[in-house]
Amino acid sequence: MALDIAAKAETAVQPADLSVSGLSKSFGGAAPIFSDIGFEVARGASVALVGANGTGKSTLLRCCLGLIPADSGRVELLGTETARLGARARRALRARTGMVAQRHNLVPRLSVLSNVLHGLLGRGSGPRYWTHMLAPAEARDAAMAALAKVGLAHLATRRADGLSGGQSQRVAIARALVCQPRFLIADEPTASLDPAAGEEVMALFFKLVRSEGVTVIFTSHNVDHALGYGDRVLGLAGGRLAIDAPAGELTKRDLGALYA
């Protein structure tokens, strides 16, 4: 069976930025959405997480960042076990992480620049970081630089709800990258975009994260994206990790079997 791919990823030379073992999660006492999940993501690697709808990809990513608690198991993120952290230490850890979601999750009524500036809230707190009008010069400069990297510096003062889908997702990428994270999760970052805009955003996103050495774990239903942008591919099916292999060793058919 194609799902029984036994090929395990080669032992990472780089230390792991994310180490997950025995992770299980259920909602409301129902059967676990996934159980006994274990994998590692090496520093600077890009890992694709694929699987059919409802297999728990988004939930797994959120468990990795500690955004939702797992039922059991262990998550070590950037060398820190997340379950043991207090609120302050958890925030300090998260200041080194970021997230790009399927829906860009910008605040519609605020300016593009303010939205990007909010990516720095893990580093700086208080009213000076709430709006670009009050922001410290270095924070404004960092936000403008991030916007320039995604090619949208000229839209800094425009309201976020005046952007196209592709532009919004680029702003979301700028917000995620402005704090220079070491670890990013991207949950179907192009699912809400048309194919052309999706390709453009994916290419830009990976060009930036690769150039800055950010470790990425992303979900996608696009098999080409998973194989093209991932160094490794994790496949979820039936609540288990059915695939954990280098992208170069997998074919479209292997991943297609996850959706059968």
Place this chain on the structure above:
Amino acid sequence: MPELMQRRTEPRGPARIERPSALAFLAYALAAIALVWAFDGAGWSAEKLASSGPRLADFMSRAWPPSFDALDRLGLKMVETLQIAIAGAALGIVLSLPVALLAARGVLAGRFVNWLTRTALGFIRAVPDLAWALVFVVAVGLGPFAGMLAILMDTLGFCARFFADDMENVDPGPAEALTATGARKIDIAATAIIPAAMPAFISTSLYGLEKAVRSSTILGLVGAGGIGMELKVGFDLFDYPTAMTVILMIAVVVVLVEQLGAVLRRRIIGTEGR
């Protein structure tokens, strides 16, 4: 005829009127009993209703035309009424925001503080504005300041509750994205939750202001300032033409404020609904 035969072979539709279950029947019967009980307690009288027409006509004949002799004084009292409403509502709206932050689940505070704050807001709302006015007349004396404080409490109970509901109902996506970057709860509230809830806040605030104007017109009945006192005096002295003038002034001002609120809601947030 063959068509009819064919039709009979098709599956029957549901019954036009479904027979209620025993529990539903009991609920209907209890509701009917409660309604009769309420009308009885409220002194429902068809005879009184029938005989009220001539009395109302008599009042109208004595009140019409309205008297404009005291229009200067009444105008000043109406201005004072609006001042009470605007000041009380403004302060109530401003205070509603921090209270709502404590009342909204999943924003700043834990569940116990959410519950405690919502219970306190429920108490504030349960006390009618006239009762608050009586309390503040005792506390700060007769006059518009007592009225303003009464409006403040009334607005706080109304706006803080709805602000909290509005914050709980915003799209959680932006807040999650900022949580993932290590932002504090207060920063997330200020940058993701409050801006997203702002259109609803504005709409709620405008309703709060309209409500404050309506309430402030009768606070004078208990000595808490505004034009309500003139209404009471008019009726007490059987000066019905002046009382009629006051009633018409109140109606015009309340309708104007409601119209203004509708226009502002359309202009600012593009909707008239809350």
